[in-house]
Amino acid sequence: MNTKKHISTLLDTALTAVTPVIWGTTYLVTTEWLPPGRPFTAALIRTLPAGLLLVAWTRHAIPRSHWLRIGVLSLLNIGFFQALLFIAAYRLPGGVAAVVGALSPLLVMLMAWCVDSDRPGIAAAGVAGLAVSGMALLFVSPGDRWDPLGLTAAVAGTVCIASGTFLSRRWRNRMPILAFTGWQLTLGGLALIPFAILLDPPLPALEMRHFAGYLYLALFGALLAYVLWFRGISRLSPVAVSSLGLLSPLTAIVFGWALLGQSLTPLQITAMGLVLGSVLALQWLISVSPGGRQTDEKNNP
Template structure:
């Protein structure tokens, strides 16, 4: 795994950060371009085509006799793709404007809890404090005047965030010998297959799609799944899982900024302060986890 960690932590963090920035645009694309009330279809069309493309391109798979490897792959596919993407779009349809993404601030705390509970290692105090600040920033964004939300949407976003955080943690512990693109492709393919019967049984059929709607689905699949997940899993292989999870906070920041820039959604002083707190917490976690000794035992599990 020496090559996997040869790049500088700062460059790896910047590259990984592209993924949550792309994911932050999901809410704008969903509410402005996609047909209404089809969350599971959107999740399916985002993941399955991207997974097929990567699997066909890479032509690599876990050994067919490696049952443990396949079982782990299916669990990761459910956490990172199937369940997470389904709940992501449920939240996106019910919480336009990116409020759903704000709930993602709990993700780093979930990962820290798993690191503490499973690895019996207490995360650095700076990382814990920064994670708590991220939650406070989330609350400021979520509860600022003019924010629109409902209980089902927030619950979907919260459960989805917990699944994604657990997937981030276990993806590092269960890292396979597959190249990153193949590892990404098989997860997207398996997660898409899990979503197919749910979309078929739950969502109404798609209408005749306009050019804008087709463009929305293509963007979500190629940028939001193929590119973003490849960068995300690359980051998981090269950075501590707590540091990777904290970068997920860029998703709510991006969603709020896009809502302000494209939809004219007001940004109050409270919301702006919350966003600055979230950004500060991301930088603090990256700094804390890059210090010598902060991630040695985690890297040794590769």
């Protein structure tokens, strides 16, 4: 990879990494700024307005032959994933859900191997395994309860986002990124409406902090974050993008420590270093692999 392409890849990686960092602030915003006990309503308000705004801005219709694909991606990346994510969050300790979510890069590697015959390198698979181990050290404690329904939801949600990440690259078909993102947020948000109506209580009278929280989730947590995420998927290896998602729980921990006064043990700090080192190592291994160079050449002519 020449210097210009290397710098371009670094920039694409940095911009894509902004997304999980933003998503890592969701816990703080939800607990401090939103009315409690309405997870699906929060997900709906987060996704649907942002999607409608992007669709109205771009005025780009989905090609008739791609409605089914965009619909599937909308459910995998937005609708099903958001619903399963909140079910898991309510029924499992956050640590267990985070460890299950850390399996996403390994699942993407498996899909690339099975579908594209792109066999993962031993080093990359080993580093991804180290990331899972780091998450386990960081979050899981002996007293954690393993609710069967919550665990099933966490696994299904991880499969959804891994599949959505892998298929988004294959199915975008040169749609503009803003339109591609907007339609997924819109259709995925519409899929969340039944969950919000049937499972969440009605919203109370909203205060200014509630409006601020919902506005932040819609503009930054959905509109900006998903645009950068799908942009990254179009330019980087799906495994590289998926591994960046591990930055989300790390960001949540840092914000909890800095703003909420939560403590960090030496073991947690060590585990955070292991996860962060694994993410950086995966980015480097993918960038120097033949497949990584082919990806750059394909997407940055």
